[in-house]
Amino acid sequence: AQRVTQPEKLLSVFKGAPVELKCNYSYSGSPELFWYVQYSRQRLQLLLRHISRESIKGFTADLNKGETSFHLKKPFAQEEDSAMYYCALRSSSNTGKLIFGQGTTLQVKP
Amino acid sequence: EAGVVQSPRYKIIEKKQPVAFWCNPISGHNTLYWYRQNLGQGPELLIRYENEEAVDDSQLPKDRFSAERLKGVDSTLKIQPAELGDSAVYLCASSLKSAGGAQYFGPGTRLTVL
Numbered sequence: 001a002q003r004v005t006q007p008e009k010l011l012s013v014f015k016g017a018p019v020e021l022k023c024n025y026s027y028s029g030s031p032e033l034f035w036y037v038q039y040s041r042q043r044l045q046l047l048l049r050h051i052s053r054e055s056i057k058g059f060t061a062d063l064n065k066g067e068t069s070f071h072l073k074k075p076f077a078q079e080e081d082s083a084m085y086y087c088a089l090r091s092s093s094n095t096g097k098l099i100f101g102q103g104t105t106l107q108v109k110p
Numbered sequence: 111e112a113g114v115v116q117s118p119r120y121k122i123i124e125k126k127q128p129v130a131f132w133c134n135p136i137s138g139h140n141t142l143y144w145y146r147q148n149l150g151q152g153p154e155l156l157i158r159y160e161n162e163e164a165v166d167d168s169q170l171p172k173d174r175f176s177a178e179r180l181k182g183v184d185s186t187l188k189i190q191p192a193e194l195g196d197s198a199v200y201l202c203a204s205s206l207k208s209a210g211g212a213q214y215f216g217p218g219t220r221l222t223v224l
Contacts, residue, residue: 004152036215043113044153044201044215086152096141096205097166098213100152 002027004089006101013077014109021072021104023061023087032090033063033070034098039083047072047085057081077108112136114216116202122222128190131219135183135204142179143213144187145201153201159185189221197223 003026013019025031035047048056050063050070061072070087087101115134123129135142140161145153156175158166161182170177174193179185189196199218205211 009150043217046212046214049212088152096143096158096211096213097155098153100154102150102152 002031002089002091002099004087004099004101006085006087006104008104009102010105010107012107012109015079016076019072019074019077019081019106019108021085021087021106023070023072023101025068025070025087025089027068027089027091029091030065033061034088034090035059035061035070035072036086036088036100037083038086044086077106079108079110082106082108114202114204114214116200116216116219118219119217120220120222122224123192124224125194126191128188129192129221130186130188131200131202131221133185133187133202133216135185135202136214139204139206139214140182141205141207141211142185143203143205144177144185145203147199147201147218149198156187192221192223194223197221 005024007022033050036044037047038044059074061070063070084103084105086103088098090098117132142159144156146156147153157170157177159179162179175189177187199220201218202216203213205213
């Protein structure tokens with residue numbers, strides 16, 4: 001079964017500390033992985049996708065097929081990074097359907 | 111660009127009452143999605159449209175839920191009758207194409223069933 005697991009419901013760090021939000025997936029084929037972010041009182045928005053291999057707002061994520069992981073990382077957290085982060089998977093069959101994890105709340109303390 | 115528009119933003123009803131949600135996707139986006147997000151969970155797909163055709167409604171509880179996308183633009187999701195367990199945020203998203211297209215989400219409708 002296709003599944004996305006985000007083991008941490010809450011991650012709290014101090015400003016300037018490194019951040020790693022964990023995401024593991026279960027899928028037999030070659031999925032497409034995404035990170036979505038939802039800031040307070042805003043809509044869900046795409047942060048980055050693995051095929052783009054780009055850094056957005058200082059965040060990066062590398063797809064590790066061996067470990068079936070797609071962890072989101074940032075070397076120095078900022079207070080404005082505080083938000084809800086969702087990892088999502090889209091199957092290679094290109095149905096368009098996104099399967100989301102439960103989300104991790106990132107709290108960056110001053 | 112206005113983005114995906116949804117209304118109403120909030121809705122409180124009593125159980126067994128009907129309720130409807132409306133979505134206007136980004137102009138030119140052929141694919142439209144309805145997701146349901148329960149408290150503390152990630153969104154789950156209910157139905158996907160390609161233009162006016164529902165191409166994936168396998169997760170839609172068809173005994174009480176219905177949806178339509180007339181003319182391949184706006185869409186309406188209806189629940190009749192609503193149950194307590196239907197309390198959730200209902201999200202609409204759209205994309206240029208289902209395969210490889212980034213999905214853009216609306217603000218959602220928060221439904222509370224009393």
